[in-house]
Amino acid sequence: MRSIVLSKSGINKVRSHSTELKAADFEGSIKSVPPGEWCQFQLSPTEFYVGFINPMIEEKYTCAYLVGKVTAEELKTFSPDKFVSAQIKKAFDKRQRYETYHSGARLFYGMSDGLPGLIVDSFENASIIQINTAGVDKFRDQIKSTLETLTGTKGYFLDNPKYREKEYLPTFETEKFPDLDVIENGLRYKIRSEVLQKVGFYYDHRENRFQLMSLLKRLSHKPKRGVDLFSYAGAWGMSALSGGVERVEFVDQGDFAVEVAEALKINGFADRGAFHRQDVFKYLDEMINKQTKFDLVLCDPPAFAKSASQKDQALEGYSKLHRKVLKCAAAGSICAFSSCTHYVGHDEFQKNVMDAARKEGRKVQLIYSGMQGWDHPVTSLEDKSNYIKSYFYFVE
Structure with a gap:
């Protein structure tokens, strides 16, 4: 070399x-x-x-x-090619230590697993592969073959043109892949290929959703009405229903009515929720005007900043969102505030929630703090790959 x-x-x-x-x-x-x-x-x-x-x-x-x-x-x-296969096998074996990750997980997480630019999510019926660096892209066919051997499912590439452009990599025609069958924390989802976001499913909040289910199951008085904001396929809301919440409204501006309806049906919650295709901020404004209150608010928006220069703008967006959420939170309710914005740290995000509560005259009590799941490994809290934040509060 x-x-x-x-x-x-x-x-x-x-x-x-x-x-x-x-x-x-x-x-x-x-x-x-x-x-x-x-x-x-x-x-x-x-x-x-x-x-x-x-x-x-x-x-x-x-x-x-x-x-x-x-x-x-x-x-x-x-040998680079032997090294690449060995790193994928090592990452796969690590996920196999956790039984709940066998049916699907973030199978490979870039540099955290030893190959910068390689992201793989595995599902019951497919593995979705994204490659964003030239050094890894050289081994496309080998990576796909190795993954198919390990998982027993077919691998599909889902290239992100924006990321690949930075490395001057070609963008190949998107492969036709099936609707994805997803299992997380015992709940099932089916996501149409045409509405996929990122590489299929947001496994990064898996452990936080598990904690939500556990918390709700231990409450003597279950929340009656919940809302899942920025719901995508409905993983937060389904977790709440599994924990005993009577009904959940699912809100997203994307076309996920089919996904939410299917998840409600296959998980036995058919009459306990509905999807609302609407901008979340506008939906919250309507609820505020109607003086509608929720006993559980689940708020997990997409990233509010794509670069460090947008950090202040992101914090302003979070403040606006969190204040609206607190206006809709009933006395004695639970609010779960989450973030996937890399450029906003844990301390900054928590302070944002506290400031919003103070401005709205609400007293909040922190009952849970969480980060990303074990299939998104980090070396420390300061690791730049540690981007997921989730905080649950009792609201008085």
């Missing part, structure tokens, strides 16, 4: 546990390196890492990823 020597800034980054490097982190030019080539990265005469590089990426962005430290002896026999 080609040897790339790191500059002082690059060495300092790696020794500070960073695995992402920019053009300025190398000694000399990297322009002659083919996009996606796997290389050995040298910090000193005896310190080596392996990874891949894409010199076509703009200098201000990450152009190289280190995926493992190796010895000089290991370098002699290192």
